[in-house]
Every structure is written in structure tokens, then in C-alpha cells.
Amino acid sequence: MGAEQPETIAAIVAAHRAGTLTPAQTLARSYQRIRDHNDPAVFISLRDEKDAIAEAEKLAARADAASLPLYGVPVAVKDNIDALGFPTTAACPAFSYTPTHDSTAVERLRAAGAIIIGKTNLDQFATGLVGVRSPYGIPKNSIREDLIPGGSSSGSATAVGAGLVPLTLGTDTAGSGRVPAMLNNIVGLKPSLGMISTAGLVPACRTLDCISVFALTVDDAALALSVMAGPDQADPFSRDRPLGAITPFPATLRLGVPRNGQLIFFGDRKAEAAYGEALKRWTALGATLVEFDLEPFYETARLLYEGPWVAERYLVIKNLLASAPDSIHPVTREITAAGARLTAADTFSALYRLQGLRKIAERTFANIDALVLPTAPTAYTTAQVLANPIELNSRLGTYTNFVNLLDLCGLAVPASMRADGIPFGITLLAPAGRDALLASIGRVFHADTKLTVGAKGVAQPALTPPATGGIDEIPIAVVGAHLSGMALNGELKALNGKLIEATRTAADYKLYSLPTTPPKPGMLRVEAGKGSAIELEIWSLSSSAFGKFVNAIPAPMAIGTIRLADGRSVKGFLVEPAVLGEARDITAYGGWRKYMAEAATA
Template identity: 50%
Template sequence: MMPLSSSPGVMTLDEWKQFCSHSVDALSDIYRQLINGFDKQDPAWISCASKELIDSQIAQLSAWLKEGKSPHDFALWGVPFAVKDNIDVVGFETTAACPAFAYLAEKDATVVAKLKAAGAIVVGKTNLDQFATGLVGTRSPYGAVPNTFDARYVSGGSSSGSASVVARGLVPFALGTDTAGSGRVPAGFNNIVGLKPTKGWFSASGVVPACRLNDTVSVFALTVDDAAKVASIAGGFDAEDAYSRRNPFTAPARFSVKLRLAVPDRLEFFGDELSEAAFAKSLTRLEALGVQCVAVDFTPFRQLAEQLYAGAWVAERTVAVGDTLARFPEAMDPTVRGIVEGGRRFSACDAWQAEYTRATLAREINSVLAGFDALVVPTSPTIHTIDEMAEEPVRYNSQFGTYTNFTNLADLSALALPGDFRADGLPAGITLIAPAWHDAALADFGRLWQQALPLPLGATSKALPISTPVAAQGFVRLAVVGAHLRGQPLNFQLTTRNAVFVEETTTDASYQLYALANTTPPKPGLARGDRGQPIVVELWDVPLARFGELVAEVPAPLGIGSLTLHDGRQVKGFICEPYALADATDITSWGGWKAWLARHHSA
């Protein structure tokens, strides 16, 4: 079978923004052509934006220009995106793929409102497994969403439509949701990026719940850069969401230089040799990148994954859609109805016991991961055709969740990435899973991985563009010049606070470096002077919440101020009070602390 057709104008976020920034008057024509190009019979769409809905969004952009703002003030100016149809968008019906449940949204979900405020434009609502119950993409009265590489196969779900429209380049990003893997399995089946954020980072206000304690809004994109940029805009604390959380800003911006990844000791592919071979290739590729992959006992992960549907947690779904189940049972997909009805057999005692089991297994899982940067798994152990799924809808769905179901229950972050393809030409992605709030570190590695993998984007022929990573939020970039450099005695004050090395560079030519007198351990002082030259510094990203601890340990006459680098960047850095320079030795000519130490000790 041939893959579904892709858009001839496949663009990333930056390309869309540049394309739309020339004239707001041209946006109406751009979007008319874009919407007219959508196939209204395409099962990936439940509804496409009307001319009135597009015009109202463009009118807001125009109003901002009249207020004196410019497209450069908006990170997503004119960028189109799609939204899974269990997330409210004002003016659209929210159906959750159940027409009897449908209602007209009077307010944007918080995540949608944030993206619109950044200049993005909603072009449609996408299909899903009904009430976000499934990992297959076939449980919808609006039709099964086919795989973008081979229409005989499933697209994955529940966020099937969002993954499909991104994979074909119809939009550069789309929102999904992920409770048990719905934001990752469709990414793996369609060769795109699926970012499943830490629970509570994205607001769930305006989102139809599936399992409220474990739901997360997710992001699909063609590149990790784009997914990370969208996440940085959409995320953040929301007082209207009872389960929203504030980022503690203690996690690292990157993984270790010597990356260690855990791998399940017993990998299960349910007899799918093609998926097994593809994952083996990806592991070999990781090792070629210098990554150490270490087998770990996967038992607690497997046991927790089984809890999501086999235990009392399924009763959360019953609570979420109980009214529809009571009033319109015939309107529900039979498989979905069977799953949701199953929640009625559990008691309150069962629910509490399920929580105790979850907490115990989650603690074991986080203990296993403590010695690693992340866990790497196949996004799904196998894939099935739409016809096969009709024969075994529950069993095959369960197989898809083998490496996804436990993630939210254990409070972990995850990033699904394109991986080596199967021999039959179908995608077989990998997923990295890390502790909560390690989203920035996942994205940083995801960029490196995507650059190392020579794949086209999604189901298109577009090549990966040059990376333009977004600066991670919640970190202070600090320039160190002396005892905090790598290999020096105070470097531990950075590494024990999850600070990570970024690069070695130099200041501009206005700085002088001094060896201070009577300091233990020996320390330099950096100050502006008339006889300056570029001085070697290291840049480190320090988690925001740990920065104050570090500053408190800086002894006089040193302090933290603002430094100018040779390329004009401004960063925080160690500086010295002038009074301490009177009896210090000027070592500016050595160009850096390590160079002076080496020559000083060899003299």
C-alpha cells in the first residue's frame, strides 16, 4: 500500500512563522488555501475550522499589530495547529469521538489559550479513540485513522488524528493527550516526535478527562525542537486545575556526558521479529553514540503497567464518562463501553489498595532509575493491521501499552522519538523515559538522537532542518572561571546541584584575570580592566532552584554578576570586588585559570 499523501508545503514552526510574518493581510489567503486543501473525508479530522473561526483568529493577530506589536513578539505567529477533540477550542464542538456527548466549547482550554496568545491558529479538531480509551486509533464513529505509511495498519491511538496530520505535514504540530501512551504510540507508528510532559506541567483545564489523576496533554511535532518550543509555551502552573503542579526547577538541563540508559532485561515483542530487529538497531546506534545501555529488572514496570487496565484504576474512566454511559450506552463504541463498564465492579477498598500498590511499585521504579539518566524502550513492541485489531481489540491494544502504561502511574516524563524502521518499511520508534521534570534533558538528548538518525520527517520527504534549539526554561547559565571549572576542587558544587556543562568559550576582551592572595583552594578573580583580553570560561546550566544555594557558598571578595562573552551574549558569572586586586597577581596574559595553573606548576 502507498502512504497517505503529504502536504506539498511541509514546514517547521520557524518556517511557518517566517512564511506568515510578511503581511497579516495575506494570512486570510494562506489559510483559505490551507483549509481548502484538507480532505473533509479524511478520518483524521472530526471538524475543520470554518472561515469565520479562521477570520476571528486572524483578527486577533491584526489587533495586536494595531497595538504596536510585531510578529517577532510572538513565538508562534501565524503557525497552524490541530487539537485532539477531547480538548476545548472556542467555537468548535468537543465530541471526544462520541456525538451524543458533544457540546459547543465556550472557552479555550488553558493550553490552547496559551498557544493562541503566542500567535498560533487552530485549524481543526482531530479524531481519537472514543473518550481517549485505546492505543489503536480505530475506536471512533468518525472512522479508523490509518497508518500514514501503510493504510492497512493502525495509526495508534488514542491521539490518532493528531499524529496523522502532523506526520503528513498538514500542520507542524498538534495537541494530543496521554494517559497510557496515547501521545507516544501514535508517534512511534508514524515516525514523528511525541512529547509526554511531566504530569501537571500542562494544565488539564478544558480537557475531557479519561483518568484524571494520570491524564496529560501531549505534543506531536516533526522535530524535537518544535515539540520543545510548543511545550515551553503551553506548559505552566494553572490555579484552575486542581492537579496542576509548579515546576520545582531542580532537574538538570541535560543528561550526563557519559550517558547511561536502562534497558528492560527481558524485552517482549510478542513474536514480532521485525520490531525486535528494529529496536536492536536503535540500541546499536545508541551505543555508537557513546551511550552505555545496561539491562535492569523490568518486573516492577511490567507490574505497574498491568494495573492501569487490570485493576481499580479503570474505575476512573467510569467516573469520567459515567453520565454518557448511563444515558447513551448505545452511543459508545462497544469496546470502549466494555472497558468503562468494567470499572463498576471495583469497590472503594479496591481503589485504595490499587493506590497502595501503585505507590509501592512507583517507588521501586524510581529507585531502579536512580542510577541512570533515563530508560529506553521500544515505543510499542509490535503493530497490527486494522483487520487484525477488529479480531482482537483488547489483547492487541494491551500489547501496544507494554512500554507506556506505567509512565504516568510512576510520575515519569517521556519523549517518543523516531527510530530505525522495520524491514517492511513501517516505523518503529523508541521512547526515553525519565523522572518527573526531566523534560528539558529528554529534549536535549532527543535533538542529538534525531540529528544522528538520517530519516525524513514523518511521512513526508522533508529532511531534518538545521537545529535551532530553544533555551530551556528554569535554568541559570553561569560562567565559571576558576575553582569551579571541570577538574577543579569546587566543581562538585555544580555537579551535586544537577548543573550541567554547556560549552567552553571566552569573555570579550574587556576582562583581566588575577590570582587572588591567601585563598583556599586557590581562586582567581575576574574584573573589567584597561589591559583586558578574552578569558577562558566554562558555561554551566544551573537549575533555578539550586542557584541560590550556590550563590550562598560564594565567599568574599567573589560574587555573582553579569559577564559579556566574546559573541555578545550576557550570562551570569563570577566576578571579584576591586579591593581584593591590590595584592593579587595579574595573570591576564595566560588567558585562563587552567593555563596559568599548568604553567605556574611547571615553572
């Protein structure tokens, strides 16, 4: 990934709208990265590149293309979710079928301008948190190749971590949208049950399943959720749950942390220390930490695989178990077959206990906004998991298995990179319907870590204040007449632009006064160490306003990616170098405002 290339959904869509990158170029880049990454275990099926690029070109020709929230974004889909044009395998060739239409989630992504390029690998029938239970191979962890990729959404998480695509769909019944997010240093969003339709999803546990989102940033994940969320008559488990808006970080935030001695790390002292550091970060951000009793949540987690919900997994593949048991992965077969032995009495007994545990959870959240827990207690290598497949898989679900049973929403966010090169992450959990709250606080925490995103060292983009309008806001850097109080600033205000911050570029730019009437500045990126830091302002515009703004920019100005002094990247004004022959180099002034002030007194 190049520093100048847009990597996040927001940056890619902004580049498409500005015309600095076409959807066809973005698609071609994804396919080249897939070839360079050279891991045949990531995708179970991959669309023909020419076909995908043809769709991108057709999309770009649409009059409304720039208004689409996912305009030209390449997306991959976990292969237990139907997407027209691809077989659905659930990582079991004997189960494979060809869907006649998209799942509701994929249909909504396409309507928002996304382009589906492939189906990703998974733990067979979405049974597992490890990513090693597939006849299609084991995807390489994008951070450290000896580690498991995490499951069951292994291919989806590694595809985002490796920078192959900026958005993928996973599923999450017991942690499959969260554990692989941690292991690949990306964001995993597990929405409230029923918020995204599961019509067109091969079920694992139909009463607990949800489609999840993998992305590089919380804002990207929240944008994708906003596109897919909403009731669906085709899904009897769908619920009409308003998503809500991203809000500023709450002045009084109460986060639940387990009582002393209740956390389990299976001897991983580095993970334990990383969690402690994450809690210190939350405190520094202004959160109040409140102890709660984690034991009822552990008890709930045990119900998932020790209780009757295994019978739901059995229902999905019972015919295949009877007709072709050898076509099922041995570990998956062992786990699932146990579901046939459960009785109706077992089911009701567990339901009664679960209802009691739900009431305890309700009381827990009475004075807590959200829980903050490790996403997983530790990390394992592929060799370790293959040697001890069931026990180690179970350990990874320590903080995830209870979530859907208790009807909670979750957001897995990177927290740190350990000294041994293993990523550590935390998960925020709250009662159903608080998805926007989790995004509102999770985005601030992630930005505060200053971690790069994914596996390729890409800096996080500037964090846009949510008060400017929510998740579909785009930051833009201005260096000249659009600065506060200057001649063209009114253009930004007329588009309801909001000032985010005044800052400086990295020391890699030169500033010129162009021979125009009135004079305009032109900023050019130069070789590292050959330029200076230039003063600028970052403003925020809605996606539609951003499109109007950049479309009105006259040559030789253009919108490109600007590196800031703190390592972030943001879209902003640059100049075409061909016009600088008669321009005056004013880099020494450090900014347009100071240059104009001195020019006025000259």
C-alpha cells in the first residue's frame, strides 16, 4: 500500500467523487494486490477481473454515482452468504449450491454502489473461531503468518487486513466477527441481532446468527452498517431497530470491567498487560471504570456449546451428516453431531436458565453504558490449534460466546501491537440498540491508539467530529483562500462545512503563489526532506456537499492525499506541477495566510 493511495472506504469514495481515481482503477488495484498477496486460501471463488472492471465502468457512467455512499468500493463476502453470480459453499463442496438472487445484505451493498468481487473462506459451516477448518486451505494471518487467521470469518478478516479490499462481510454467532478482527488488527462490528437481515445466510444457529462487518476503521464499518441496516420481510428474525447517529464522546461514560480475579488469559501475561494498558487509555479519555460480576456471562457462554444451541447447527447439516458424513470436516462433524442427542427437555431447561441470566445482564447494564473486555484472552499459532483443535478454539470464545445469547451488540477495536508482534484488541459490548454508542466511543479509542490499520502500515485518517452530521462525513484540507476568514471560505460554509482543526502538513511540501488574478496558492508534494510543513485547516463536508465542492474546483487545482505532521492522511488541495514554471515559491512563509498578510503590507 502506498501512502498516497486511498485505503479506507471513506478515502476511496472521496477519490472516486473527486475524479482522482476511478472505480475501475480501484478494482484493478484490488486484483493486483490479490495476485501479489498470493494466498489461494483467502477466496473460495473470485470474480473474473474484466467482468468486475466492466461493472465499475458502468457504475461510473451513472448520473447518480457520486451520491452513492459506497461508490465503487470493492467488497468480498463470506461464503455462507448468498451473492448472485457465485456459488455458496459454506466451505463444504458437497453442500454447495448456486443462489438465484442476492442475500438482502449483499443486495443493499450493491444498491449503495459496492462491487462484489469474491467469496471468502471460512471455518466450515461457520463452526469455529480459528480459521483452520476448511477444505479450501488456511488463510495466512495478515500480521504474522504463523498465527491462526481467526474464524470462522477467516478469509474476510485477512482480506481486509492484507489490504485486498477495504470492506468484507462476515458472520458472528459466537465471536466469528470479532476474534479474527483482533488477530488481523482491524475493526469487527457485530450489530444488534436482527439489525441486518439474515435472508440469504446459511445459518449456524438461526436464532443467534448475525451478519458482521470488517473494515479498517470504525467509521467505515458504521457506514457499511448504515447501508445494510433495516427490517426485511424476507427474514422472520429481522427487527426494526433504528441505527442512531454517531455522537461526540460522552462527557460521562461508564465502562464495565470485570471484578479483580475474574479475567482469564490462560497464562498469557502479555495479553493481560495489554488489557491493563487499554483500560488506562479509556481512563485517560475520560471514562469511569465500574467493576461488575463477569461470572454470569461466563455461565451464559457455557450454554452455547454445552447446551441445546448445538442442535441448531445439527439441523443445518443433518441430511449431509446422514448421506455423506466424510464430506464434513472431522472437527465440525464431532461438534455438530452432538446436537442430535439433545432433547426438548434439555432445550427448555436451558431456555429457563438463559432467561434468568438475561435478567442479571439487564441489572448489570443499569448503571453501565458498555462493557470493555479483551476480544480474546490470547492468540495461538496454527500448529498449536491443529494439535489441540477443540480446547484452544473454546478458549478463544471466552469473551465472545455469551454475546448473542444475551442479545448484546459488539464492536471489536484494535488496542495495541504487542512486543512479540501479536495484535491485541478490546471489544465493547452493550444491550441491543446501542450500536451507535459503541461506534461513537470506539472510534475515539481507536484514533487515540495511533495504531496503523491492518497489516500494511497505513496511518489512520483524520477523525471527523460526528457533530457535523454523522458517519457519511468527509474531511478535506484547505491551504489557501478557503481558510477561515479568507475570500473563499464562504463556499465551505454555504455547503454547511464545519471546521475540524487547524494543523500542518508533514515537512514534504512546497507552497507556490500562482500567477492568477486574484493570486491563488498551489501546494506540491516533494521528496521527503526537501520541503516544509505548511499550515492548513481541515474542514468536514457531507458526502453530497463534498461532491459539489470538488466538482467546482478549476484546473490546475486537484484533490489528492495530504500527509499531516502527525502521520495521518487527509484529502486536500494539491496543484498540478506543470503550471509551476511562472509561479513564485513561497514555502518559506509556512502558509498562505502569512504570505497574504505580508503581501498586503508590502
